[in-house]
Amino acid sequence: MIELSVSRLNKRFGGNHVLKDVSFNVNGAEMIGLIGPNGAGKTTLTNVLDGALKPNSGTVYLNGKRIDQLPSFEVAKSGLGRTFQVTRSFRRMTVLENLYVPALALGKSRIGIEVKEQALEVLGFLTMDHLRNEYARALSGGQQKLLELGRLLMLDPDIIILDEPFAGVHPKLMEVIYEYIRRVNEQGTAIIIISHQMDSIFALCKRLLVLNYGDLIADDTPEAVKNDSVVIEAYLGTTEDRSRTGQQDAAGEAQ
Ligand SMILES: Nc1ncnc2c1ncn2[C@@H]1O[C@H](COP(=O)(O)OP(=O)(O)OP(=O)(O)O)[C@@H](O)[C@H]1O
Ligand SMILES: [Mg+2]
Numbered sequence: 001m002i003e004l005s006v007s008r009l010n011k012r013f014g015g016n017h018v019l020k021d022v023s024f025n026v027n028g029a030e031m032i033g034l035i036g037p038n039g040a041g042k043t044t045l046t047n048v049l050d051g052a053l054k055p056n057s058g059t060v061y062l063n064g065k066r067i068d069q070l071p072s073f074e075v076a077k078s079g080l081g082r083t084f085q086v087t088r089s090f091r092r093m094t095v096l097e098n099l100y101v102p103a104l105a106l107g108k109s110r111i112g113i114e115v116k117e118q119a120l121e122v123l124g125f126l127t128m129d130h131l132r133n134e135y136a137r138a139l140s141g142g143q144q145k146l147l148e149l150g151r152l153l154m155l156d157p158d159i160i161i162l163d164e165p166f167a168g169v170h171p172k173l174m175e176v177i178y179e180y181i182r183r184v185n186e187q188g189t190a191i192i193i194i195s196h197q198m199d200s201i202f203a204l205c206k207r208l209l210v211l212n213y214g215d216l217i218a219d220d221t222p223e224a225v226k227n228d229s230v231v232i233e234a235y236l237g238t239t240e241d242r243s244r245t246g247q248q249d250a251a252g253e254a255q
Pocket of ligand 1: 013016018036037038039040041042043044045085
């Protein structure tokens, strides 16, 4: 069974204490929402979990193996992958070539039939077969998000962290991405999803983590979190205020 164990993580940037003793566990193919105000530390937590940043203290274990001191490619090999708040794709490669990159990064010296078949399978899953020979730069923002999800799936991960998968995506494609996230989860991958889009988070997740300027202030069901006065004070109250003035998600969309 998939098991992620995050224990007392601290991360500081100079005097800015961005993660303060953050601890939580993921057990099995859960779908967990990670929410909190802009600057709360959500992306930083992702960067620490995927090995892009080293914590100042604390530990991360994935399936019993310590991963907090490993470089990102080793973390990916161990089964944890992530997408980026600002999508990253190899713009001058084709869609298919983009999917080959993770295999190369894992040390394969050439792209064998196995990788090719897996790439085609992933493209089929994402219903992007017809785009296989397009350059990544020709894709829409939403399609690039899908391609990024596809690159993650090539690693056959145990757990993936999606940093704002809906931000800046056309509403129609948002529904498509939403469905893929659900299906990936159903197939046995644990997912942590960061989003300011509360409707999607509440619809997708059975458990929410709330980060507030470095403190994990809640780890509970959406219902409990919705009624938690500390969370309302720190975050949800302000989201509602924003939606009343028609500015909901402006922060998320801008990034
Ligand atoms: N590489 C870095 N160097 C210095 N400070 C950083 C770095 N990355 C993040 N920070 C700081 O850490 C804090 C948390 O930022 P982070 O990007 O993790 O927040 P977030 O919760 O992802 O916000 P958002 O919802 O806007 O994406 C902020 O004060 C930010 O300025
Ligand atoms: Mg962020």
